[in-house]
Amino acid sequence: MIDKIVPTAAAALADVRDGATVMIGGFGTAGQPNELIDALIDTGARELVIVNNNAGNGDTGLAKLLSLKRVRKIICSFPRQADSHHFDALYRSGAIELELVPQGNLAERIRAAGAGIGGFFTPTGYGTALAEGKETREINGRMYVLESPIHADFALIKAERGDRWGNLTYRMTARNFGPVMAMAAKTTVATVHEVVELGSLDPEAVVTPGVFVQRVVPVERVATSAGGFKRAA
Amino acid sequence: MSRWTREQMAARVAQDIPDGAVVNLGIGLPTAVANHLAADKEVVLHSENGVIGMGPAPLPGEEDYDLINAGKQPVTLRPGGCFFHHADSFAMMRGGHLDVCVLGAFQVSARGDLANWHTGAPDAIPAVGGAMDLAIGAKKTFVMMEYLTKGGQAKLVAECSYPLTGLGCVSRLYTDLAVIELAGGEATVIDLAPGLTLRDLQALTPGVTLKQA
Numbered sequence: 001m002i003d004k005i006v007p008t009a010a011a012a013l014a015d016v017r018d019g020a021t022v023m024i025g026g027f028g029t030a031g032q033p034n035e036l037i038d039a040l041i042d043t044g045a046r047e048l049v050i051v052n053n054n055a056g057n058g059d060t061g062l063a064k065l066l067s068l069k070r071v072r073k074i075i076c077s078f079p080r081q082a083d084s085h086h087f088d089a090l091y092r093s094g095a096i097e098l099e100l101v102p103q104g105n106l107a108e109r110i111r112a113a114g115a116g117i118g119g120f121f122t123p124t125g126y127g128t129a130l131a132e133g134k135e136t137r138e139i140n141g142r143m144y145v146l147e148s149p150i151h152a153d154f155a156l157i158k159a160e161r162g163d164r165w166g167n168l169t170y171r172m173t174a175r176n177f178g179p180v181m182a183m184a185a186k187t188t189v190a191t192v193h194e195v196v197e198l199g200s201l202d203p204e205a206v207v208t209p210g211v212f213v214q215r216v217v218p219v220e221r222v223a224t225s226a227g228g229f230k231r232a233a
Numbered sequence: 234m235s236r237w238t239r240e241q242m243a244a245r246v247a248q249d250i251p252d253g254a255v256v257n258l259g260i261g262l263p264t265a266v267a268n269h270l271a272a273d274k275e276v277v278l279h280s281e282n283g284v285i286g287m288g289p290a291p292l293p294g295e296e297d298y299d300l301i302n303a304g305k306q307p308v309t310l311r312p313g314g315c316f317f318h319h320a321d322s323f324a325m326m327r328g329g330h331l332d333v334c335v336l337g338a339f340q341v342s343a344r345g346d347l348a349n350w351h352t353g354a355p356d357a358i359p360a361v362g363g364a365m366d367l368a369i370g371a372k373k374t375f376v377m378m379e380y381l382t383k384g385g386q387a388k389l390v391a392e393c394s395y396p397l398t399g400l401g402c403v404s405r406l407y408t409d410l411a412v413i414e415l416a417g418g419e420a421t422v423i424d425l426a427p428g429l430t431l432r433d434l435q436a437l438t439p440g441v442t443l444k445q446a
Binding site: 027028029030031077078079080081084087088091092098100101102103104105106107108110111122123124125126127128129130170171172173174175176177178179180207 | 317360361369396
């Protein structure tokens with residue numbers, strides 16, 4: 001029998017080791033797997049490589065992981081935010097490595113890893129500082145840059161509903177990086193707000209097939225009057 | 234000399250967006266364009282974080298932080314709108330499925346090169362987000378910006394001195410002083426703010442020869 005349900009975030013991340021590459025879903029606070037980030041902090045793992053769209057906000061979650069100096073390198077598209085002071089300080093003191101990637105290239109490099117693609121030519125970034133040193137090629141009269149896949153040991157994502165096979169649905173823009181990160185990691189851990197019986201998710205509506213998911217962790221929903229999430233605490 | 238206000242600039246951009254267009258509005262000045270789209274036009278707004286058919290901000294108390302725009306502000310979904318993951322969202326840009334994107338800029342060159350992601354200052358934290366994908370992906374890239382820097386220098390230049398976002402991608406500039414079409418390396422003034430002459434604008438723009446439409 002297949003049963004990917006894991007009762008706690010701590011149990012789901014018990015095997016994260018020093019030096020691991022960890023993808024973390026979310027765009028801003030939508031789709032951010034808060035419980036898993038807290039559990040990652042609790043593992044004590046160091047020298048992590050983090051893949052996320054941003055570089056933490058405020059003093060909690062990813063920002064806290066950064067402030068504890070547990071991250072060697074971050075791969076992201078938009079580290080600069082009004083409240084990204086922990087990243088800013090580490091970056092300015094040279095205490096963290098930044099690989100800045102245009103957001104669409106970030107998503108596609110992650111997808112490529114999950115799809116077994118060894119690299120791809122993209123027009124994004126051609127002629128800019130972010131393509132310096134990369135192979136370029138003219139294809140049908142347009143210039144392209146060769147980009148490589150980004151693989152991970154773990155992907156931590158937030159979904160909405162899931163079953164014991166790991167099939168997932170998402171809620172509105174909280175989907176963002178979840179489906180592609182789920183494909184790209186050796187171990188994908190997804191939080192869900194509801195674990196449902198196998199067969200009760202509409203097969204037409206499953207966004208991430210369970211084959212891409214190894215662990216499913218049920219977590220409480222923090223509902224607003226509109227039924228969604230409050231701004232992350 | 235009078236200048237168009239930001240709202241007037243936004244209204245002018247909105248005028249040039251055709252019925253049925255799929256449009257991405259960048260963070261900052263371009264966001265205001267949404268408020269000026271005529272009610273009889275069906276314009277579909279795309280946001281990089283995986284939503285198309287975006288509606289206006291929700292009423293107070295109705296905010297849902299699972300439904301946000303690229304600026305991370307709560308929005309709503311119009312009938313017909315839908316959600317998708319990030320790789321699909323950027324496939325819509327890179328694959329040429331968006332008709333128009335409207336971006337802010339630090340500088341634009343007469344060739345249509347865009348600089349809007351990084352000042353290049355040594356202590357600046359670089360952040361690019363979706364700017365490079367958007368700039369080269371949409372069928373048309375419009376730029377909305379103040380014509381002059383705070384120091385009074387034209388942001389329309391012969392060569393961008395700031396780090397580039399994309400090469401030859403900007404087709405039109407909407408500014409507080411003029412609307413300028415960029416094509417084939419030439420800058421053609423389509424509209425001038427009231428009381429401003431081409432000669433006045435040219436005097437403010439030493440790097441680029443401006444043509445009259």
